[in-house]
Amino acid sequence: MKIRIIAIMLLLVGGLIGYFNYNSQVDLTSKFPFKLGLDLAGGTQLTYQADISNLSADNIGESMSALRDVIERRTNLFGVSEPLVQVEKAGEDYRLIVELPGVTDINQAVTLIGQTPLLEFKKEKDNTQEILNAQMVTFEALQNGDANITPDPLASEDPYQSTGLTGRYLENAQLIFNSQTGEPTVLLTFNAEGKEMFAQITKENLNKVIAIYLDGQPITTPVVRSEIRDGKAEISGGFTPEEAKELVRNLNYGALPVPIELISTQTVGASLGEDVLNKGIFAGIYGLIAVSLFLIIWYRLPGLLSVIALMMYVTIVLALFKLIPVTLTSAGIAGFILSIGMAVDANILVFERIKEELRKGMDIESATREGFSRAWLSIRDSNTSSIITGIILFWFGTSLVKGFALTFIVGVVVSMFTALTVSRTFLLAVSPSGRGKISSFLFSCGITR
Missing domain, CATH: 3.30.1360.200 (Gyrase A; domain 2)
Structure with a gap:
């Protein structure tokens, strides 16, 4: 009874988080909308090469930080909504990446940045x-x-x-x-x-x-x-x-502390950004439906419960994207979709372990507990290696790669929680202590009876 109460509480919490996601998106005055990157919202990206030849190694970091602050102040002065200014190191070179949402005129963008603060x-x-x-x-x-x-x-x-x-x-x-x-x-x-x-x-x-x-x-x-x-x-x-x-x-640093040279520009129209966003959303929905159908058809009742846990996973991750906040780009959406696959993979490992225990003659409840226990080490090692890979990508990658890595890391961490806590709670809440014909069928998989 206790485990069933916990399962109901998890469902209620998931529902509340889902309501938060919905309400914060439809409410135009909300403080927690999704923060969209330039490729989804439309705008201009300018990449500058910083001339650090006259700076000592000790002053480079402080000077680049001051340069970023000067540029941020200038873009804010001209009313650009939520500009993103970041310093990026590529080998021995330092670059300044400036993203200006809503500014699609490159000449206007260059003028905003190019003028020296007074x-x-x-x-x-x-x-x-x-x-x-x-x-x-x-x-x-x-x-x-x-x-x-x-x-x-x-x-x-x-x-x-x-x-x-x-x-x-x-x-x-x-x-x-x-x-x-x-x-x-x-x-x-x-x-x-x-x-x-x-x-x-x-x-x-x-x-x-x-x-x-x-x-x-x-x-x-x-x-x-x-x-x-x-x-x-x-x-x-x-x-x-x-x-x-x-x-x-x-x-x-009333003037630019570091000389900069414009080396590349990129413009994304608002309609193109909206099209990319819609395609990314539909890709995620179609993928989720396909995976859900496979889990339900192949793994039956455990598959259905894992789909519910997967819905909670998606809900929790989207809430974290709003609260952190994470700037969502097309690469970031790809990382999120990939992490859904990682979440499904953890559930499949557990189900296969449960199947092995059932073949040994265990009752369903004991097989479920043993299956999760035996699958934990594999899930832990697999997800840890994925997280380490994501950290390396985030630390050394470009801004585009960092967007992918961050959403991937958040997704993998949450997937471990939902697979080993939410899915386990749901399964134990419905697992019978014996093995009847109906329960054996519901906890079987594939085309076996």
């Missing part, structure tokens, strides 16, 4: 405070849900104006800590020309804000306390060490 120092306008007040009033009204508010025209203006001092005059920025308070502070150092400009700007803007902008967005707004003639300035504002470190990196 670091600017701006000063207050005569009406800066009025603009800031208007922006605050508008923001608070929107936060309170006041849809009838008439925005003040000032709210759309930039409260600061250019001084002509940009990132090209900045020699470097570094993180230091106040010797008395231990507070993290950012130290700016300008080159000779920037030193003169900064001295003049600070002299004319005592007790006023000099805003530092990166890619058109203010990242800090320090107040000038005195004229600065040595070309150095300290920015303090209650930063945490991590925030100060990030600010230093942004200031140092």
Whole structure:
């Protein structure tokens, strides 16, 4: 009785997970939709070769990370939905892969990436405070849900104006800590020309804000306390060490930290991506139906129960794809479909072991327990080798191969759970302690009676 209650609970949990998958997909406001790759959603992929010839081995990793952050900031600035920017090492070369969903114009995509991020120092306008007040009033009204508010025209203006001092005059920025308070502070150092400009700007803007902008967005707004003639300035504002470190990196890499060269482009139209997605879904459904029919016809009742377990397997894996989240590509769907075969393979190993035990004269319940016990080692070794292969592919493969490897690994891990826990629970819940004619037929396989 206890094992049957557990089986019913597993069915209920599987139903709830299935409902989560369905509801999170049809609800347009859901936080857990499937995340589709470029080949399924449509868009543009740009591949850049990074020139690391002038970088020391110790600085390559940090510089490539900064390059990725700069490009991500630029694509986000232009409103690209969920861009994917990743660094890839191919031999001794470093490449930057940029995927821009929804952007099918290659020239537009190249323009987005190719422009150098701009670091600017701006000063207050005569009406800066009025603009800031208007922006605050508008923001608070929107936060309170006041849809009838008439925005003040000032709210759309930039409260600061250019001084002509940009990132090209900045020699470097570094993180230091106040010797008395231990507070993290950012130290700016300008080159000779920037030193003169900064001295003049600070002299004319005592007790006023000099805003530092990166890619058109203010990242800090320090107040000038005195004229600065040595070309150095300290920015303090209650930063945490991590925030100060990030600010230093942004200031140092206002321009691209690593020269890049466009080496390839790829565009996938939205209709083509939808067609690929539909074909992948239908391939998975047809494959699942074919496997299910084989299991039911050949293995009868155990086959039927394994099909139910297989449905739970699919449900659990799809939920994990949403929660992790996994970016689904055509290669990733292929890896998922392949893992379904691995899940079926584990069940077949168990069924064949059960058949052997039944031939020795065991009752069905004992044969089921012994069959799972004896099949475990084979299933463990087979799936472990598959997982190791998947990890190697994910670690050393390209982005396309990584998509395949990740879905394959997730699928194999879940298949071990469903084959050895869910299938076992279902079989034991219906296994009789004896061997009647009907039970013998239901637990037989093939064309035997």
